[in-house]
Amino acid sequence: MDFGWHPAAQADFDRLRAETATWPDERPAALTRQQWRRCGDAGLLGYSVPADLGGTGHGFLDTARAMEAFGLGCADMGLVFASLAHLFACAMPIVEHGDERVRKRMVPLMASGEWVGANAITEQDAGSDVTALRATARADGDHYVLDGVKSFVSNAPEADVFVVYASTDPEFGHLGVTGFVVERDTPGLTVEPFAKAVLATCPVGEVRLAGCRVPAHHVLGVPGQGxxxxxxxxxxxxxxxxxxxxxxxxxxxxxxxxxxxxxxxxxxxxxxxxxxxxxxxxxxxxxxxxxxxxxxxxxxxxxxxxxxxxxxxxxxxxxxxxxxxxxxxxxxxxxxxxxxxxxxxxxxxxxxxxxxxxxxxxxxxxxxxxxxxx
Missing domain, CATH: 1.20.140.10 (Butyryl-CoA Dehydrogenase, subunit A, domain 3)
Incomplete structure (x- = not known):
């Protein structure tokens, strides 16, 4: 068993640790687009995203090694968390399960740092229990209409795109949950920010969905696969x-x-x-x-x-x-x-x-x- 690192992975580790250690510690200021683009320029927001979608296409082990360097160099864990929640809970589901039109248009913007992504699954009465989601989505022609409230949505106040999970068939429990890609400017989507004591520089908020019409090709995978x-x-x-x-x-x-x-x-x-x-x-x-x-x-x-x-x-x-x-x-x-x-x-x-x-x-x-x- 070889516990060594190939030269490229070690070089990336050293680069990211050194680069992020020079970033100004701007706590307790809120997340800024300058910080975000800095993360994008360093390659952190697209590290596991395929190269043809604007990332560098690394696997789990190399990505973990690079993210350890990020946490080692950067003293602002709120920024670290915001960046990695964006990458792993929003960008990667789109990469791995999104419609090709959505992937090609949105993922490069996320990998570069031009867009901020957020994952919206948690609800007031449904944290880890995805079978208890009250947010719903109903088919309406070539669209779905989403209604509900999502809580503790990291990056929500700054997000340009959301991965939202809602129930399309409530009687089927977790087999009736579907994932959607929802853009910030979708009519009926509003965000109410709130403060928190942990990871303070990662913005968070409540996302309200009131009759949000989402194109059917914005479904992740197939309905019920959420x-x-x-x-x-x-x-x-x-x-x-x-x-x-x-x-x-x-x-x-x-x-x-x-x-x-x-x-x-x-x-x-x-x-x-x-x-x-x-x-x-x-x-x-x-x-x-x-x-x-x-x-x-x-x-x-x-x-x-x-x-x-x-x-x-x-x-x-x-x-x-x-x-x-x-x-x-x-x-x-x-x-x-x-x-x-x-x-x-x-x-x-x-x-x-x-x-x-x-x-x-x-x-x-x-x-x-x-x-x-x-």
């Missing part, structure tokens, strides 16, 4: 997006090490205390284990395997070590850690979000248990 398409997009999100959290944890560990070497108390560096040094060592081991779990899941996906249990295990391990690393950094940095200008309290909040979105930790455990027939 739940499967959403789960397909989660393969990308639960692996390659969470690779960015490997980067965040690595960046925080590096900061803890530097602080432990420089900060002196009682006449010696605090890194000489086992409480600090062993904490760093333990987290570094857990981080490496999470990384290998995630890489294995990506490799298996690249081999064409379903790999549901491996994806769940990787997502769970990465999200939990991200939270524990950020919490440890808060303790080690002490008073510095809680400052709003140079502290890491926002990193802890951003890491905690990782145990909820893309399926809670409990959902990942359920998936892993199913692999054992439980």
């Amino acid at each position: 739940a499967a398409i959403f789960q397909s997009s989660m393969r990308w999100e639960r692996t390659c997006l969470f690779a960015a959290y490997l980067g965040q944890a690595g960046r925080l560990l590096e900061r803890c090490v530097a602080h432990a070497r420089e900060r002196r108390q009682f006449g010696r560096a605090i890194g000489t205390n086992q409480a600090v040094s062993h904490g760093i060592a333990r987290l570094s081991g857990r981080l490496e284990a999470a990384r290998l779990l995630l890489w294995q899941a990506c490799w298996r996906l690249d081999m064409g395997e379903r790999a549901s249990g491996a994806v769940a295990a990787g997502k769970l391990a990465v999200s939990e070590v991200a939270v524990d690393t950020a919490a440890f950094a808060m303790r080690v940095l002490g008073g510095t850690g809680v400052r709003t200008d140079v502290g890491v309290s926002h990193e802890l909040l951003d890491a905690m979000a990782a145990t909820t979105f893309s399926g809670t930790s409990e959902m990942q455990l359920e998936q892993m248990a199913k692999e054992w027939g439980l």
Whole structure:
């Protein structure tokens, strides 16, 4: 088994880490189009998009490696999340399941950073449970008419295009869910932004659909395939997006090490205390284990395997070590850690979000248990 990286992947990792580390940290300002185009120019918004649609066509493993570099270099996890939610939960479903006319017109705009994409599946009473969607879509000639309300739609206030999931046959549960590509200027679509404490620079809002007429060729796949398409997009999100959290944890560990070497108390560096040094060592081991779990899941996906249990295990391990690393950094940095200008309290909040979105930790455990027939 070869754990090395081919030269092109390593070069991209080094480039993206170095480039994103130079970006100005503009928190708590909202997402700007300048930031977005910067991500597009770096190739981040189309990394897994095929070359003929404006991307660079990388697979799961190479994409995960590049997104780890993004999280390692960029201190704004809100921007990181916004970019990768755009790519994996909006662009990739269109790439893999969209009508050719839609793919050719929209995906290059998304890959370049000219357009912002958003995924709209969550509802107030239907988060992870796609069988409980209340948003509906009914056929009307060569169009569908969408009605309903979507909540917690990341990027919604800035989005130019939405992937929206609605029920076309409510009596069939998840087999009656259909995915649609809906443009921002569609009559009847409105967005109400709201603020949140985590990933603060990723804009979020409630999307209201009131008689939105969407062309039938904007259906993803075929009617009734929406739940499967959403789960397909989660393969990308639960692996390659969470690779960015490997980067965040690595960046925080590096900061803890530097602080432990420089900060002196009682006449010696605090890194000489086992409480600090062993904490760093333990987290570094857990981080490496999470990384290998995630890489294995990506490799298996690249081999064409379903790999549901491996994806769940990787997502769970990465999200939990991200939270524990950020919490440890808060303790080690002490008073510095809680400052709003140079502290890491926002990193802890951003890491905690990782145990909820893309399926809670409990959902990942359920998936892993199913692999054992439980």
